[in-house]
Amino acid sequence: MAGNGSPYTRDLDRTAANYAPLSPLSFLARAADVFPDRTAVVHGSQRFDYRTFYRRCRALASALAGLGIGRNDTVTVMLSNVPPMLEAHYGVPMAGAVLHSLNTRLDAAIIAFQLDHAESRVVITDREFAPVMRQALALARVRPVVIDYSDPVYPQEGERLGCIDYDAFVASGDPNFAWSLPEDEWDAITLNYTSGTTGNPKGVVYHHRGAYLLAQANILTASMAKHPVYLWTLPMFHCNGWCFPWSLSVVSGTHVCLRWVRPKAIWDLIADEGVTHLCGAPIIMSTLLGTPPVDKRSLDRTVEFFTAAAPPPESVLAAMKDAGFNVTHLYGLTEVYGPAVVNDWKGEWDGLPADEQAAKKARQGVRYVALEGLTVMDPATMTPVPADGQTLGEVMFRGNVVMKGYLKNREATEEAFAGGWFHSGDLGVLHPDGYIQLKDRSKDIIISGGENISSIEVEDVLYKHPAVQAAAVVARPDERWGETPCAFVELKAGAQTSEEEIIAFCRARMAHFKAPRTVVFCELPKTSTGKIQKFALRERARGL
Structure with a gap:
């Protein structure tokens, strides 16, 4: 029996009782309910438990709503890894709006382009970045409400660009604000811009469903037990910190903020705060290993370190292990919420000679549990290349953690999704065991x-x-x-x-x-x- 005559399609509808849109916002609500006294955020002398963190996020959402911000409005932030950046990842979408995080290293012209393209209505900016933001706001056509953040732990000399102080703005909101889940889990939650390969950068749109799924997949991939302590060495503006701002709420973990990447500060925080996990590019490993011996700290546990980009050399992996870190190699792109591929290490590889282990570690790996499809194809024929580790093709993704598309760029979106797969532009090979390995980047x-x-x-x-x-x-x-x-x-x-x-x-x-x-x-x-x-x-x- 098929169609409307099937008993499985009759009188079995979605209702408020059996269906809710997937959104990572629900993770924070649960953490605040179950572990309200657990430390959620550490920033120097500042410490917020989950009860306070949740209340501040709700108050931010309330204050934004008071400005008339609602569904599909863009709120832009120019912040380093400080508490307001974490609050924005919850408070902005709680108001129904879309969070747009600016790369703090960009120049004024690119920032102005993004503000205009995103149609930003509110900008929350750290006073450290006042000089470049003043230029960008002058170049931009949009005229957003500007909210200045003054870091109480590391006071900045930068001027105020607006007439609203961030903490006062949050204090003006209702900490019991009755936020709601998105109308549709396909609703946009964040906007991240790629580096433009030809012309201006493209705006990558994430949805609540994808953020929910990748945030949970991070927990599985990183083997995070309850209450991990995560150090923010990875910029949160980069693919929304690989979705870890939402992941930590799943396991009621502690966010240890890091305003600047400084060797001694990193070692001190790892040792003093009991850090269990951190992520970063190879530069973070170099920073850790290159720290003067007087500033290094001995660790009483193995710290999990997740890195992307180029695979680390064998010597670096060995040095990191000696220093107390277990390195896992990830791969992904902005268009797939950050990391969606992991070099899943197998126990039987531990017995291989060092050079063979290094060859295994050089591979990007296999798909995250939240990713439905990963392969290497001939882009002309859209057929998989032989799994021989030799035949070159384009790495392609398919599934729920692939972006909605490029904002206001239908042509680029259609090109990226041609043939029902996301075309990464990265060239690689497929090994017999299903692990992929990058060989070149077609986008240079x-x-x-x-x-x-x-x-x-x-x-x-x-x-x-x-x-x-x-x-x-x-x-x-x-x-x-x-x-x-x-x-x-x-x-x-x-x-x-x-x-x-x-x-x-x-x-x-x-x-x-x-x-x-x-x-x-x-x-x-x-x-x-x-x-x-x-x-x-x-x-x-x-x-x-």
Whole structure:
């Protein structure tokens, strides 16, 4: 029996009693109900239990509602890893709005573009970032309400850009605000911008359902037991901190805030606060290992460290183990809520020789439990490549933790989802055991310190220099940053310049972290049709 005649489709409807939209907001409500006295947030001398944390988030939602903020309105934040950033991850969507987190290292022009594209109605900004935010707000067409945050633990000298203080704003709200789950779990919860590979960055939209699922998948992947202590070495603006702001509420864990990445502060917090987990790019491992011995602390437990971007070298993994850390390699993109692939280590691999273990660890891995599909395909035929570890194809994703799409960019969304899969743009191979391994990036993205840098964006700046005839930017491996931009520059006939001048020229026109760290003057290798051979330059960069 099928169709309407089936007993399984008759008188078995969704009701308030048996259905609720999935949203990570429910995690915090439960944590506050069950463990109200458990420490939720630590920031220097500040400590909030879950009762207080929940009340502050509700008060923020109430205050935003008082400004007329509601469903699908954008609230932008320019904050480091401080308590208001955590509160925004709950309070903004509790008001029905969409949280847009700005990368604190961006330049004013890109920030202004994002404010306009997102149609931001409210901006919450830390006084530390007042200079760049003043420029951005002057460039932008939108005129959002500006709320200034003054960190009571680390007071900043930056000016106030608005007439509303963050803590006073929260205090004006109702801590018992009757927030509700989203009307639809498909509703947008956050907006994150990618680094633009051609032109402006694209706005990636997450939904409540995906955030709910990935937040729980993090707990499973990280083997987080009840009440973990998590140190915020990963910027929360990066893919919403890989969804960990919501994950911690699942297990009533403690968020240990970290305003700046400083070696001694990291070691002290790990030791003194009983940190059990942290995440970060290779730069965080370099920071930990490079700390002067006098500032290092001995640990009485193994600390779980999750890293993305390029796989760590064998020597770094060994050094991290000796220092008390177990490193797990993750992979993902902004479009899949951060990490959606894990190098799931198997016990039988522990007995392999060191070089074979290193080869295993170099692989990106297998899909998260919340991801329905992960494979490597020929993008032209949309058929899987042979699982031989040799045949190159494009890494593709499918499932509930893939973005809704790109904001106001139908063409880019359709292109990304062509054939019913999300096209990552990353090139890799599929091994016989189902583990994937990246081999190249078709989009020429450079990942430095966990931040994506578009080689095309850097090249566009280089071409503006009066002495530059041609330029190509590729990734140069770096032990500290993972990768840094390396520029190969061909000069015009008779022109002269220096590496220092080129770097300074770029830094004056873009965020400093995007500017080349290395400049090589040479004739660029080209194909018979004049196309620059970047693969040859990558090889040169590796050998520098």
